[in-house]
Amino acid sequence: MQSSLHRPVVIGLTGGIGSGKSAVLKVLVALGAEGVDADRVAHEVMARGGPAYQPILSAFGRAIVTAEGQIDRPALARRVFADAVALRRLEAITHPAVAEVVRARVTASKAPVVVIEAIKLLEAGLSRALCDQVWVTVARPEQQMARLIAGRGMSPAEVERRVAAQMPPAEMTSRADRVLDTSGTLAETGLQVFKAWADLKLPFPPAEIRPATGEDAEGIAAVLNGIVREGGLTVVDRTYSVDEEKIFLNGLDPRASLTVATVAGHVIAFVEVDLYATYAGAMNHVGTMGTFVAAGLRGQGIGRLLAYANFASARAAGFLKIVINVRADNSGAQHFYAALGFQPCGRLVRQAFVDGHYVDELLYELFL
Ligand SMILES: CC(C)(COP(=O)(O)OP(=O)(O)OC[C@H]1O[C@@H](n2cnc3c(N)ncnc32)[C@H](O)[C@@H]1OP(=O)(O)O)[C@@H](O)C(=O)NCCC(=O)NCCS
Structure with missing residues (x-):
């Protein structure tokens, strides 16, 4: 991390799909944090003209490019999720490119706290490289399932497949500085975030x-x-x-x-x-x-x-x-x-x- 006069506290926020990351992020933003969505950054670096565009083309060929010249992400996903070596190759291109953009956003931020939300924060090495703290959200499996079915229209089978593709929650929490349990009400989740914010000695907006x-x-x-x-x-x-x-x-x-x-x-x-x-x-x-x-x-x-x-x-x-x-x-x-x-x-x-x-x-x- 570069030293500068203003250096925000950097929180890496991750957790299983449907485990309440966005609810936690919303509270952090209300308290004055700036959010950086690493998945969106991943899309940006892969877009035409982005730093990962050309290396991906060189690695995977024109078969994964759409008629408009953009990377066909579903086609690329089909290719790499069927082949672990190809997935590692893709991640070796995208993860450093994402880390660089995220690092630049952190450096440019004027906020007291920057929250990097990333579904693969721990796997991508973003946590060690960039974050002061890693926070992991957890919820009960049946709640994750219900949220994803109701909120994102996924089928139970799809939820199970996605959950299976992620790091097991116990492994995530063992690497966390803070575990936020979102299985209660939104207000209860909010108060956990407030407590974590207070523990970092960060200032609150006026009451x-x-x-x-x-x-x-x-x-x-x-x-x-x-x-x-x-x-x-x-x-x-x-x-x-x-x-x-x-x-x-x-x-x-x-x-x-x-x-x-x-x-x-x-x-x-x-x-x-x-x-x-x-x-x-x-x-x-x-x-x-x-x-x-x-x-x-x-x-x-x-x-x-x-x-x-x-x-x-x-x-x-x-x-x-x-x-x-x-x-x-x-x-x-x-x-x-x-x-x-x-x-x-x-x-x-x-x-x-x-x-x-x-x-x-x-x-x-x-x-x-
Ligand atoms: C007790 C409680 C309501 C106090 O509220 P708070 O916002 O922390 O208190 P404040 O900051 O407004 O403090 C007001 C005064 O009380 C004193 N005070 C508050 N908590 C104190 C503590 N734990 N030890 C010593 N003094 C305390 C403060 O020093 C301050 O005095 P001062 O103005 O002379 O310096 C709060 O700590 C709380 O909710 N505790 C848990 C629930 C509880 O015990 N409720 C009471 C059930 S009957």
Whole structure:
């Protein structure tokens, strides 16, 4: 890699067909990355006038050229997929030509991150030559099949043939710096990309704070489910489907308020204030609250911004104080609520049974 004043972080993105590469790329681009599609570059270098055009003609003869003088890619594919030696010969021509064009695009890029998307990234040697990081997408085989049938109109037999022609997923993942599992919702895939982006210490676009709508169900569920899976943070002890989250949102008390923080259109955090007790009108002025910020985006003031926005809505809805229960083993949340001005006011012993054991909960209160 050439050294220059601006040198983008280069991520090589690969994965089996239908494993979610383009979904991941879309999120990366929304965060400010520039995408380079190596398969498209391969087509460019083979086009008439491209650097691989003449060498391919010399190697394979005029039989693989169309009447218009372009390389007949289907004819070439038939030839090389039936003959491993011919395939190696073709790749010896195209891979270096693709690498050169990709390298030039990386050097010219002004973006903080360049993502090279290539189905044969690992096989083509692009990863070692060009990338700081290799990310591999994976999905369950039945999902890959369903995506390719529904999205690209392939037959099951065709999908199986294509999958068999690729490096086995286990081999790809063993060579990856990061594995992104796209078997969940798009919002869950998005949050994995956000976490990976944060781990590279890359800057995020600014967060937007706004009241949640029904459209946010998928994003809210993704944030909550991620925190449930982390373990040790909340007494919520199971994940929620998007439909369950929709039902929850629709069923909220009219005085409840739910505020989300979004970055590049993705929900990355939410806070909810709801009635503390529904069994007695005497406590109508008391709310309770939960704050959830996705991993990778904590410690940047988002929780505080969300909480303040939600305090305003809670006050407007007639709440005068907030009481919260925080797991006694969640010191981060205790520091957070103390920093917002909450006062500790008691301990509930063995209040929750989670992850196979009892935990105490600490009570905090804040007058709005
Ligand atoms: C707890 C949580 C909501 C805090 O949100 P956040 O965006 O990370 O917090 P902020 O960056 O806005 O921090 C606000 C203040 O809290 C403090 N704080 C936040 N997390 C802290 C931590 N883990 N340790 C020490 N202090 C912390 C910050 O230092 C800051 O104080 P300051 O302004 O005086 O410096 C977030 O970390 C989270 O979602 N955690 C996982 C889920 C969870 O535990 N939720 C609470 C369930 S009750």
